Amino acid sequence: MAVTLADVAKRAGVSSATVSRVLNGNYPVAARTRQRVLRAVSELNYVVNAYARALAVNMSDMLGVVVNDVSDPFFGLLAGAIQGEASREDLLAVICNTGGSPVEELRYVELLLRQRTRAIVLAGGCVDDADYLTELAGLIDQAASAGTRVVLCGRPPIEGARAVTLNFDNRGGARSLTRHLLAMGHRRIGYITGPPRHSTTTERLQGHREALAQHDVPWDEGLALDGGAFDRERGWEAAARLLALPDRPTAIIGANDSIALGVLAAVRESGLQVPKDVSVAGFDDLPFGLDAYPSLTTVRLPLLDAGRRAGRIAAGLDQAEPGAVSTIRPELIVRDSVAGPAS
Amino acid sequence: MAVTLADVAKRAGVSSATVSRVLNGNYPVAARTRQRVLRAVSELNYVVNAYARALAVNMSDMLGVVVNDVSDPFFGLLAGAIQGEASREDLLAVICNTGGSPVEELRYVELLLRQRTRAIVLAGGCVDDADYLTELAGLIDQAASAGTRVVLCGRPPIEGARAVTLNFDNRGGARSLTRHLLAMGHRRIGYITGPPRHSTTTERLQGHREALAQHDVPWDEGLALDGGAFDRERGWEAAARLLALPDRPTAIIGANDSIALGVLAAVRESGLQVPKDVSVAGFDDLPFGLDAYPSLTTVRLPLLDAGRRAGRIAAGLDQAEPGAVSTIRPELIVRDSVAGPAS
DNA sequence: TTGTAAGCGTTATCAC
DNA sequence: GTGATAACGCTTACAA
Numbered sequence: 001m002a003v004t005l006a007d008v009a010k011r012a013g014v015s016s017a018t019v020s021r022v023l024n025g026n027y028p029v030a031a032r033t034r035q036r037v038l039r040a041v042s043e044l045n046y047v048v049n050a051y052a053r054a055l056a057v058n059m060s061d062m063l064g065v066v067v068n069d070v071s072d073p074f075f076g077l078l079a080g081a082i083q084g085e086a087s088r089e090d091l092l093a094v095i096c097n098t099g100g101s102p103v104e105e106l107r108y109v110e111l112l113l114r115q116r117t118r119a120i121v122l123a124g125g126c127v128d129d130a131d132y133l134t135e136l137a138g139l140i141d142q143a144a145s146a147g148t149r150v151v152l153c154g155r156p157p158i159e160g161a162r163a164v165t166l167n168f169d170n171r172g173g174a175r176s177l178t179r180h181l182l183a184m185g186h187r188r189i190g191y192i193t194g195p196p197r198h199s200t201t202t203e204r205l206q207g208h209r210e211a212l213a214q215h216d217v218p219w220d221e222g223l224a225l226d227g228g229a230f231d232r233e234r235g236w237e238a239a240a241r242l243l244a245l246p247d248r249p250t251a252i253i254g255a256n257d258s259i260a261l262g263v264l265a266a267v268r269e270s271g272l273q274v275p276k277d278v279s280v281a282g283f284d285d286l287p288f289g290l291d292a293y294p295s296l297t298t299v300r301l302p303l304l305d306a307g308r309r310a311g312r313i314a315a316g317l318d319q320a321e322p323g324a325v326s327t328i329r330p331e332l333i334v335r336d337s338v339a340g341p342a343s
Numbered sequence: 344m345a346v347t348l349a350d351v352a353k354r355a356g357v358s359s360a361t362v363s364r365v366l367n368g369n370y371p372v373a374a375r376t377r378q379r380v381l382r383a384v385s386e387l388n389y390v391v392n393a394y395a396r397a398l399a400v401n402m403s404d405m406l407g408v409v410v411n412d413v414s415d416p417f418f419g420l421l422a423g424a425i426q427g428e429a430s431r432e433d434l435l436a437v438i439c440n441t442g443g444s445p446v447e448e449l450r451y452v453e454l455l456l457r458q459r460t461r462a463i464v465l466a467g468g469c470v471d472d473a474d475y476l477t478e479l480a481g482l483i484d485q486a487a488s489a490g491t492r493v494v495l496c497g498r499p500p501i502e503g504a505r506a507v508t509l510n511f512d513n514r515g516g517a518r519s520l521t522r523h524l525l526a527m528g529h530r531r532i533g534y535i536t537g538p539p540r541h542s543t544t545t546e547r548l549q550g551h552r553e554a555l556a557q558h559d560v561p562w563d564e565g566l567a568l569d570g571g572a573f574d575r576e577r578g579w580e581a582a583a584r585l586l587a588l589p590d591r592p593t594a595i596i597g598a599n600d601s602i603a604l605g606v607l608a609a610v611r612e613s614g615l616q617v618p619k620d621v622s623v624a625g626f627d628d629l630p631f632g633l634d635a636y637p638s639l640t641t642v643r644l645p646l647l648d649a650g651r652r653a654g655r656i657a658a659g660l661d662q663a664e665p666g667a668v669s670t671i672r673p674e675l676i677v678r679d680s681v682a683g684p685a686s
Numbered sequence: 687t688t689g690t691a692a693g694c695g696t697t698a699t700c701a702c
Numbered sequence: 703g704t705g706a707t708a709a710c711g712c713t714t715a716c717a718a
Contacts, residue, residue, distance in 0.1 A: 002488075002489045004712085016711085017689065017690075018687090018688060024713080045481075048712080051395075051398045053713075054394040054694095055395050055398055056711080056712040056713040057714095069423060070419045070423045070426070070438065071420040076412075079413050080413045083413070083440045084442075092451075092455075093438075093440075095437070096426070096435065099427075108435075110390065115393045142388050146345045232630075264634065265633075265634065288631040290608075291631065293636025294636075349695080358705045358706075359697095360697080360705060364697095370704095371703065372704085392695055395694070395696040396697075398712090399695080399696040399697040400697065400710085
C-alpha cells in the first residue's frame with residue numbers, strides 16, 4: 001500500500017502532526033526536525049493523499065470545467081485559458097466532455113459536486129429545454145449552498161440561479177455580420193443554423209433576422225436551413241441544398257466557422273467560386289479560418305479572454321457577485337470570403 | 344454545510360450504514376426501508392462526498408490525462424477519445440495542460456498521484472532530457488506501486504518503467520512521406536522541425552533522413568530548419584527563410600500540420616503557387632488540412648483510435664501488461680499540396 | 687516547539 | 703435486514 005503520514009512520522013521519529021506541519025509550513029517547526037522529516041519524506045517517496053486532506057479541511061483543490069467537446073478548438077481554447085488561470089492558484093482543472101448532451105452535462109455537474117470542487121465552469125451554449133434548465137438550476141443551487149462557485153461562460157444566465165454569467169453577445173455579432181453582407185449589396189442571404197433549440201443557435205439567428213428587418217429585407221424561410229449541428233458535415237449538406245435552389249442565394253452564413261468551412265467546400269465542389277459567385281461567412285473566428293480558402297470573413301469571439309476571466313472568477317482570483325451577468329462583445333473580422341454579389 | 348449521510352440517516356430514521364447500503368445497492372435492504380431512505384435523499388438533496396468515499400474504499404473514480412495543449416486539435420482529439428472510454432466506466436477524466444513544459448508535466452503527474460487516480464495517461468511526445476526522464480520514471484514507479492496504471496500514448500517507451508506504451512511510428516510515417524515526394528521527382532526538399540530535443544521532432548526527422556539516404560539524395564543541412572515549436576507561426580518564419588534561399592527547395596515538409604499551414608501561407612505571400620512552384624506537406628492529418636488551400640498532403644495518425652485504446656487500457660477495460668509497447672501505424676494521405684517539381 | 691486526540695464522511699465488519 | 707463501530711489518512715485545537 002501507499003506510504004502514509006504515519007509511516008513518515010515513524011521513520012523521522014516524530015508525531016504525524018509534526019510531519020503535517022512541516023509539509024504545510026503553517027506552523028513553526030525546529031529546523032533540525034524539519035530536516036529529518038523532509039529526509040524521511042523523500043526516502044519513502046511520500047505523496048499526500050488528496051482525499052484525506054480534502055476530507056480533513058473540507059475543501060478540494062479542484063475546479064471543474066464542463067464543455068461540449070474538447071477536440072473542437074472553440075472549447076479547447078476556452079478550456080485551456082480557464083486551466084491556465086486555475087493553475088496560478090495551484091488548482092487542478094478537471095475538463096469534462098458532454099458531447100453536447102444535456103443529460104451528460106447534468107451527470108458531470110453532479111460528479112463534480114461529489115468531488116466538492118471549488119468551482120464549476122459550464123462553457124458554451126446550451127439546449128433550451130425547460131426540464132433540463134430547472135434541473136440544472138437545482139444543481140447550481142446545491143453547489144452554491146455547498147460553497148462551490150458556478151460560472152456560466154458563453155451561455156445565457158439562468159433566472160434566479162446563484163451563478164456568475166459571462167455571455168457572448170451572439171445577437172449583436174450576428175447583426176453586424178449580416179449588416180456587413182447587406183452593405184456589400186447582398187439581398188438573398190442563406191443562413192445555416194446550429195443545433196435546434198440551442199441558445200447559441202437561437203441568439204445568432206435572431207441577430208441575423210434583426211439585421212434583415214432593419215434593412216427591410218423580407219424574411220425568406222426557405223433560405224434559413226437547419227444545420228442540426230455545429231459541424232462541417234452539416235454545413236456541407238445544407239449548403240448543397242441552398243446551392244441547388246432555383247434562385248440560389250448570393251451569400252451564405254454559417255452559424256459558426258465549422259459550418260462555414262463545409263459551405264466553402266460545397267461551393268467549391270459545385271463548381272462555383274467564393275466570393276465571386278457566392279460569398280461565405282462564419283462565426284467564432286477559430287484559427288483555421290485564416291487558412292481556409294478564401295480566408296473566412298467571420299465574427300471574432302475573444303475566447304482566450306473570456307476563458308481567462310471565467311477562470312479567474314472560478315479560481316477566486318477575481319471577485320464577482322453570484323447572479324452577476326456580463327456580456328462579451330464580439331468583433332467583425334473582414335477577410336476574403338465575402339465580396340459584393342455578381343450583378 | 345453540505346448534507347451528509349448521517350443527516351439522511353436521521354431523517355429516514357435508520358442508521359447511516361443502511362443509507363450507504365441503499366445507495367450502493369450491494370447489500371439487501373427491505374423495500375420499504377429503501378423507499379424511506381431514497382425519499383430522504385432526494386428531500387435533502389444529498390450528494391455523496393467523493394473524498395470520504397475514496398478514503399474509505401481507498402480508490403478514486405478519476406483518471407488523469409496529461410497533454411501539452413487542449414486547444415491544439417491533436418491533443419483535443421486524443422483527450423476526447425480517452426475521456427469517452429473513461430466515461431463508459433463512470434470514471435471522471437481529468438485533463439491537464441502542461442503547455443509543453445516538462446516541469447509542469449511532472450507537477451501534474453504528482454498532483455494526479457495525490458488524487459490517487461486509477462490511471463494516468465501521458466499523451467503526446469516529450470522532451471528528451473535525461474534528468475526529466477529519470478524523474479518521470481521515478482513517478483511512474485511510485486504510481487505503479489500505488490496501483491495507478493500509467494499509459495504513454497504517442498511517445499516512446501521509458502526504459503524499465505512499468506508503463507504501457509502506445510507509440511506512433513513517426514519514423515515510418517516520415518519515411519513514406521519523403522519517399523512520396525522523392526517519387527514525384529523532388530530532390531531539394533526543405534524540412535521544418537518541431538521543438539528541439541523532442542521525441543516527435545527527432546523521430547520524424549530521422550524518418551525523413553532515412554528516406555533521403557535510401558534514394559541517395561545527399562543530406563543538405565541548410566534545407567533542414569529548426570522550427571522551434573509545432574505551430575503555424577514558426578512554420579511561416581522558417582518557410583520564409585527557405586524561400587529566400589538562392590536555390591530554394593521545390594518542396595517543403597512541415598514536421599506537423601500546423602507548421603505546414605504556416606508554410607502554405609508563407610509561400611502564398613511570397614507570390615509563389617502551391618504546388619506549381621513549391622509543394623508542401625504536413626504530418627498528423629488534423630481536420631483543418633482538408634480545408635487548407637490547397638488541401639494538405641500529410642501523414643494520417645489515427646488519433647481517435649489511439650486515444651480510445653489508451654483510454655480503454657487506462658480505464659481497465661482492456662488488459663495490457665505493464666511494460667508492453669505497441670506501435671501505431673500512420674498512413675500517407677495524398678491531397679493537392681504536392682505535385683512534381685516544375686522542370 | 688512538539689505530541690495527543692478528536693474530527694472529516696464514507697464503507698465494511700461484526701453482531702444481533 | 704439492520705445497527706454499532708472501527709477503519710481510511712489527514713488537519714488542527716488543545717495540552718504539555
